[in-house]
Amino acid sequence: MFIKRTVNSSRIAGAAILLALLGLSACAPTPTEPEPVEPEQPQEIEEKAKKTAQEEDYKRAAELFDAAADSYTDPDHVSRVLLFAAENWVKVDDIDAATSSIAGVNPNRLEDDIAPRFWLVRANILLSHDQARSAAQQLDFLYGPPEGLEKEYYVLRSRIAEHNNDYIDKAGYLIKLEDFLQEAEERKDNRELIWQSLNELPSQALQEFHARDEILSGWIELVLISRQYQLEPPQLEQAIEDWQEDYPDHPGNREKAQSILSQLEDRYEVPGQLALLLPLSGEFAAAGEAIREGVLAAYYSSDFDHPAVTVYDTAGDPERAVKAYRTAVGDGAQHIIGPLTKEELERLIADIDQFDVPILALNSSDEPSAIPDNMIQFSLSPEREAKQAALQARQRGWEAVVSLTSDNSWGERVSSAFAEAFEEAGGIIAQSANYDPAETDFSNPIREILNLNVSQQRFRQINNLLGTAPQYQPRRRADIDGIFIAAFPEQARLIRPQLEYHHAQNLPVMATSHVYGGAPDPERDRDLDGIIFVDAPWLVGATGAIPQGLTHSEIKNHWQQLMERHSRLIALGIDAYRIVPYLDVMRENPDERLDGLTGQLYLSDANIINRGLVSARFVRGNPVFEMPTREGSTYEEITATESDEKRERGEGS
16 A cells, blocks of 8 residues: 555646646746747948948948858949958958958959059968068059059058068158048158168169159258268268258258257267277287277367277287286277187186277177177178178079088078078078088089989980980079078188089079179189179268268378278277267167178177178179169159159149
8 A cells, every 4th residue: 555655646746746847837938939020231331341340340331241252242342342351451461361252353343443452462361471572563554553552552562562571662652642631640751761761772872873753862962961961960960951952852952860869969979088008019910009099090080079099909819818908908998809810709708797998899699698788899700791791692582592601600600500590581491512622622512502413323224225425514403592602701702603614604693792802803802703793882982972081092102002902990999980970879779770891780689780781792803892782663753753644644844
């Protein structure tokens, strides 16, 4: 009975629960069907996208324009909103999304007032993929800036020019852009960009460019004036006044011209006493003498205040260098130039706890992080030259190179620096080899880098298979664009002819300044013809106007023997003396550039003065400065075309 009652009780309980649930269900209201939501019309999505773009939420606007394209069925509407989507994707730098959107646009279905935007978007996308030439070709379809889109057009043209390292074109387009900038602050920033762009070029390139545009011509002249007299404040003021008379309505007349004067006058500080720590005896005496004579040449050529100069002989001895520094400080030196050798410099850094007197060292530490705060290092570093040679090669379009360098520590440092910079810039070092600088036959390393040994091996295999000796012409590798060599003149004069003998006559060769002895020697240097190298502008005739007494010929007349062996060190001494009063300005303004004899000088964050070098090529045994190349549609050509079109429309005289 107990079990039976239990079962019945369970059933009764289950039934009760079921009835309760049924009752609750009966009492609950019957749910109403939700009213159908009308899908948003594509026109509404498009309007929402336009409003979102006006609010500068470009990513969301692009998404909405893409959504509108998915809803439209009319191909004209689809092309229109996809174009708008691509424009907004470009603004947020989502190039993949922009590419996807623009791919669905049929330019033939775009209305005339928006069709030009298609080419602007395509140009932006191509430029983002480093295809500057193709980007320029897209803009060429427009035959000039589209009405209402002038700002976008000139900004894009200036970016393309910058990508091509064509800084004159960039400045020209920025000048055009100014007519379409409404805010005073925008115009001020734009003028600063013009100034920076022109300052990227060596003075020789600016001097030889003849601008048809008066505003561009005025900017170029102002840049040249600022460089020529940058270290001569008394002459600078008169030159600026003359420029202002020549260009009374120029946009740079007030702000830029006056800022050049005020910056220099306020911050140019000549020390009362200057000490030189140089090896005037011992192994490095000739080098020390060259630096000293360079300093004295700069001293006597300057019309500005002169410091009292005292020279301390370090004899190239690290201990004497430390003692000379302490003596100079005790004698009241307010600034010090030197020491010259790396060993002296490293001992000085190790032994001096705090440099109370600022020092311009003429060598560089192996560890830039160890440079004391009150020290700036200025040297003819071969590693930094190699890095600039690498960038020159990449700018010339070299994708892959082989390198041939001296089999010693110097060659290893130069080779490593070149390879590092070349690969960082996207290039490939296909192969490297070393040569013994004591030898005269470099066939083995040359055959190695040109893969001629592989070619010879293939010939032998074929010969063995055929059992006969077929006609054979060795073939060098075809997967490289050039050769980098690290060599001094004696070795370079042997390497170049041997490269030609080994079928590399059509391959360009890049080198550092070390291939050139520093003085013209056309008879001996004919074997260097065709070699491209980076060097100090003073050595290859690429400097701008030089103060009287400092031209290459004047210095050579006074110190002919020193110039034949140590011309670069003389130039280093001249630059060192001339920049001392300007070092504080360079510290405060990392963008400052000084036109020195050893290069365009600027100060890095690591307290190292870098030298912007120029490129030259041996022609008939003489080094010839190479102007920066200018490719594609230039600013002058487009400006001339626009002027012709205006005349045809009767808008200009």
